[in-house]
Amino acid sequence: MTKELWKGNEAIAEAAVRAGLEAYFGYPITPQTEVLEYLSRRMPELGRAFVQAESELGAINMVYGAACAGARVMSSSSSPGVSLMMEGLSYIAGTEVPAVLVNVMRGGPGLGNIAPSQGDYNQAVHGGGHGDYHPIVLAPASVQEAIDLMVLSFDLAEKYRTICMLILDGSVGQMMEPAQMPEMRPLQHRDWEWATNGRMGKRERRVLTSIYLDPIEEEKLNLRLLTRWRAIQRDEVRYKEYYLDDAEYVVIGFGTAGRVALSAVRQARQKGLKVGLLRPVTVSPFPSEVIEQLAGRVSGFLVTEMNSGQMLEDVRLAVKGRVPVEFYGRLGGVVPFTEEILGEIERIAAGKLSVETDPHSAWLERMAKV
Numbered sequence: 001m002t003k004e005l006w007k008g009n010e011a012i013a014e015a016a017v018r019a020g021l022e023a024y025f026g027y028p029i030t031p032q033t034e035v036l037e038y039l040s041r042r043m044p045e046l047g048r049a050f051v052q053a054e055s056e057l058g059a060i061n062m063v064y065g066a067a068c069a070g071a072r073v074m075s076s077s078s079s080p081g082v083s084l085m086m087e088g089l090s091y092i093a094g095t096e097v098p099a100v101l102v103n104v105m106r107g108g109p110g111l112g113n114i115a116p117s118q119g120d121y122n123q124a125v126h127g128g129g130h131g132d133y134h135p136i137v138l139a140p141a142s143v144q145e146a147i148d149l150m151v152l153s154f155d156l157a158e159k160y161r162t163i164c165m166l167i168l169d170g171s172v173g174q175m176m177e178p179a180q181m182p183e184m185r186p187l188q189h190r191d192w193e194w195a196t197n198g199r200m201g202k203r204e205r206r207v208l209t210s211i212y213l214d215p216i217e218e219e220k221l222n223l224r225l226l227t228r229w230r231a232i233q234r235d236e237v238r239y240k241e242y243y244l245d246d247a248e249y250v251v252i253g254f255g256t257a258g259r260v261a262l263s264a265v266r267q268a269r270q271k272g273l274k275v276g277l278l279r280p281v282t283v284s285p286f287p288s289e290v291i292e293q294l295a296g297r298v299s300g301f302l303v304t305e306m307n308s309g310q311m312l313e314d315v316r317l318a319v320k321g322r323v324p325v326e327f328y329g330r331l332g333g334v335v336p337f338t339e340e341i342l343g344e345i346e347r348i349a350a351g352k353l354s355v356e357t358d359p360h361s362a363w364l365e366r367m368a369k370v
Helices: 008-018 033-045 056-068 079-084 086-095 121-125 143-160 170-174 215-235 255-270 288-295 311-319 338-349 359-368
Strands: 004-007 023-026 049-052 073-077 099-105 136-138 163-169 176-179 239-242 249-252 275-280 282-284 300-305 325-329
Touching: 004 008, 004 143, 008 033, 008 099, 008 143, 008 170, 008 176, 023 033, 023 056, 033 049, 049 056, 056 073, 056 079, 056 086, 056 099, 073 079, 079 086, 079 099, 086 099, 086 163, 099 143, 099 170, 121 163, 121 282, 121 311, 136 143, 143 163, 143 176, 143 215, 163 170, 163 255, 170 255, 239 255, 249 255, 249 338, 255 275, 255 300, 255 338, 275 288, 288 300, 288 311, 300 311, 300 338, 311 325, 311 359, 325 338, 325 359
Parallel strands: 023 049, 023 073, 073 099, 099 163, 136 163, 249 275, 249 300, 300 325
Antiparallel strands: 004 176, 136 282, 239 275
């Protein structure tokens, strides 16, 4: 198949259709509205369900209902809209049904702005809603990767009966790049043993719920979810690595920050600096083991994010204090330039490490001079 020029949000929508999306429920919010807009035309022409709900609250509860019926279902939103969905997402997690959510992140907190940001990392990776649960979270850095991970999201959600989130910042959602679409999958009737898809006189009633009034039963649910999560951690970690074979220092970034960092790493290599890049593709489950292994042979790490250092804490946990972990972030919808990250690489390679201070404090001191 040949590549075509696709806008990120529209590419995600078409990829979902080709992955067998049966029902979409959403509400418009910049910078993800094109996902909803595209599906408002595409889904009806294929005879599939599309509903623009009255709010994000309505949308996620419609997703919940369709998921309980066994449909391949998704919603999409942006940062404050996803915040409104948190209660519904927790219900979905507690009911053990598969659902997919796309978050095209924008600057925050609050209503913030419509510029690209990665400030929703903690919300996505560390639960967001109440209770003990862990969603699978995928973070693409290009339009092609967004297409591929969109398809994967449905398969993972159904395999583990869990929530799978695709998080990308507005840059990936709004940019246009050549990309190749997958073949259209035929819609399949999946007769899940758990779905509430009608008795037809052939089986016992199926009741799906997220309420367990008996603490012992609630604990059983939590342990079941945790056991499933351990399997996900074992089998579903994904990441990209560049120039790590002989690297003395490693940059870690996801999404657009990781993409910009790759350009900086390539320029640093041209200057003779032995630096590599690790770009997590699954930020949940996080590639902690590979970072721990790298910590045994490199001199330090540089974490770069479009937030105040949320993934930084997961990196520090994996490194376990064995080597310095530096940080460079931009906030509020500001995308870092390649030259900024290159400057940080050169500073670290020159031995100017923030050994005596925590990486946040050292970074804030440097930012104050900008």
